[in-house]
Amino acid sequence: MHETLSNLPLLSGLPAQVLVVLAMVSAGGIILGCIAVGGMFFIWSERKVAGYIQSRYGPMYVGGWHGVLQSLADGVKLLLKEDIWPEKADKPLWRMAPLLVFLGAFLSFVVLPFGPNFVGANLDIGLFYVMATSSLVVMGVISAGWGSNNKWALYGALRGAAQVISYEIPLGLALLPVVMSTGSLNLGTIIQAQAGWIHNWHLLNPLFFVSFWIYVISSLAEVNRVPFDLPETESELVSGYHTEYTGMKFAFFFLGEYADMFVVSAIGVTVFLGGWYSGIPALDVPALFPLIFILKSFFLVFVQIWLRWTLPRLRVDQLMYVCWKVFIPIALANLLLYGVIRTVLS
Amino acid sequence: MHQQFATVFVFMLLGLAFLFVSQIASKLLRPKNPYAAKQQSYECGEEPEGSPWIQFNVRFYLIALFFIVFDVEIIFMLPWAVVFNEMLGTVGPLAFWEMFTFVCVLLVGLAYVWLKGDLDWVKTIIARDDDELVNRGLSRYSSGDKLGKPGLGASEYV
Numbered sequence: 001m002h003e004t005l006s007n008l009p010l011l012s013g014l015p016a017q018v019l020v021v022l023a024m025v026s027a028g029g030i031i032l033g034c035i036a037v038g039g040m041f042f043i044w045s046e047r048k049v050a051g052y053i054q055s056r057y058g059p060m061y062v063g064g065w066h067g068v069l070q071s072l073a074d075g076v077k078l079l080l081k082e083d084i085w086p087e088k089a090d091k092p093l094w095r096m097a098p099l100l101v102f103l104g105a106f107l108s109f110v111v112l113p114f115g116p117n118f119v120g121a122n123l124d125i126g127l128f129y130v131m132a133t134s135s136l137v138v139m140g141v142i143s144a145g146w147g148s149n150n151k152w153a154l155y156g157a158l159r160g161a162a163q164v165i166s167y168e169i170p171l172g173l174a175l176l177p178v179v180m181s182t183g184s185l186n187l188g189t190i191i192q193a194q195a196g197w198i199h200n201w202h203l204l205n206p207l208f209f210v211s212f213w214i215y216v217i218s219s220l221a222e223v224n225r226v227p228f229d230l231p232e233t234e235s236e237l238v239s240g241y242h243t244e245y246t247g248m249k250f251a252f253f254f255l256g257e258y259a260d261m262f263v264v265s266a267i268g269v270t271v272f273l274g275g276w277y278s279g280i281p282a283l284d285v286p287a288l289f290p291l292i293f294i295l296k297s298f299f300l301v302f303v304q305i306w307l308r309w310t311l312p313r314l315r316v317d318q319l320m321y322v323c324w325k326v327f328i329p330i331a332l333a334n335l336l337l338y339g340v341i342r343t344v345l346s
Numbered sequence: 347m348h349q350q351f352a353t354v355f356v357f358m359l360l361g362l363a364f365l366f367v368s369q370i371a372s373k374l375l376r377p378k379n380p381y382a383a384k385q386q387s388y389e390c391g392e393e394p395e396g397s398p399w400i401q402f403n404v405r406f407y408l409i410a411l412f413f414i415v416f417d418v419e420i421i422f423m424l425p426w427a428v429v430f431n432e433m434l435g436t437v438g439p440l441a442f443w444e445m446f447t448f449v450c451v452l453l454v455g456l457a458y459v460w461l462k463g464d465l466d467w468v469k470t471i472i473a474r475d476d477d478e479l480v481n482r483g484l485s486r487y488s489s490g491d492k493l494g495k496p497g498l499g500a501s502e503y504v
Binding site: 024079083087110184248332339342 | 349350351352353354356357358360361362364365368369371372373375376377378379380382384385386387388389390398399400402406409410412413416417420423424427428429430431432434435438439441442443445446449453456460465466467
């Protein structure tokens with residue numbers, strides 16, 4: 001990206017190192033802006049989708065057309081809200097929690113490949129890096145629950161931690177066959193293995209098809225979405241681990257959650273749905289790559305929203321049953337089967 | 347490669363800067379009016395009862411222990427998965443069968459935990475009579491193990 005910057009007349013005289021740093025900062029700024037705007041868009045679209053699924057309109061007034069500016073108004077409201085801190089809270093932990101949750105989601109965006117050259121940091125260990133940063137969120141959830149010094153928050157945090165760490169295992173196991181096939185953890189390389197017609201997408205390989213469904217369902221659990229929203233369960237735990245947060249701190253939890261929804265969808269698109277390729281070679285022009293990638297990711301985000309307003313919540317015991325007794329055995333068997341087939345064929 | 351990780355670092359600094367700037371902006375704009383009742387721990391409007399450091403189900407610890415075993419397994423398998431294609435060319439089928447053996451050893455562990463019943467969140471209690479159930483605050487018709495199938499006795503929830 002810094003080559004592009006050096007071509008601009010205003011910046012052409014600057015030394016290369018300065019340009020590199022400028023490129024990094026501007027890329028980060030663009031992504032930060034996209035998270036803020038995208039997060040608001042997702043919140044608005046979630047409310048609209050929820051409205052239409054329940055035969056009502058959802059927000060209609062702020063911003064004229066179908067209440068498009070509703071989320072912006074809510075953001076301003078949260079900025080102006082009084083910050084109420086519980087007297088008995090463990091202050092450092094309590095303050096750190098929303099930062100960890102937001103940073104965990106934000107740092108994952110660095111490696112998302114929107115196009116061959118349109119990526120913050122093209123890490124060779126991209127997939128592993130995303131698995132690591134998404135674990136940061138668990139730390140935030142636990143420190144929120146423990147730091148709040150509140151019974152609801154502690155229950156929510158414990159459930160959240162147990163759920164997220166449990167589902168990380170089928171999630172990782174579901175990604176492994178694809179890594180074995182492509183021989184790389186670099187997200188760009190994984191996408192390039194799916195170039196060409198749509199049948200090259202990993203989704204349409206029978207074994208990866210199983211992986212895809214395990215990935216999609218486990219990723220719902222990773223981002224605490226219905227039917228896996230036990231850490232929040234507004235009907236039994238008030239609001240779960242973020243019960244004691246108001247104003248901007250609450251906004252960070254909220255933004256982090258919606259950014260995370262996009263991250264898991266984008267990784268699903270990268271690994272299984274052909275990433276920036278449209279599936280029709282004639283349409284694969286570099287200018288369209290980011291658009292295709294974002295549209296596919298939005299579709300998976302829409303599926304998450306759709307499921308939220310369709311399915312009832314699971315119980316804790318059902319949640320653990322599905323993870324440990326269904327997904328982990330299936331994912332391991334799938335992995336071994338893939339290995340056997342490859343070994344026999346070679 | 348170093349530059350890629352430098353980008354990650356710059357992103358982290360930017361994210362932190364965003365967090366602090368928006369917190370400071372909010373601090374300048376928002377009202378501040380704390381008083382004792384407002385700062386009580388939230389318990390649906392009641393006075394907080396007892397300590398919030400409640401006892402919780404020991405199975406949360408067990409899940410964390412199992413997680414460590416399986417997560418280490420995944421970390422161990424990732425580098426192997428990356429070089430799997432090359433290894434099939436150089437050392438042949440051994441590349442797979444070695445990892446197969448390792449996974450089988452772990453599967454024995456999973457089977458052990460499964461058969462011991464440590465993966466069951468709800469333990470079924472075989473009660474001798476109705477009095478014992480009542481003493482535990484349960485009814486004979488509470489749902490049992492596995493997806494709402496009625497249990498023989500009654501079960502204990504979190």
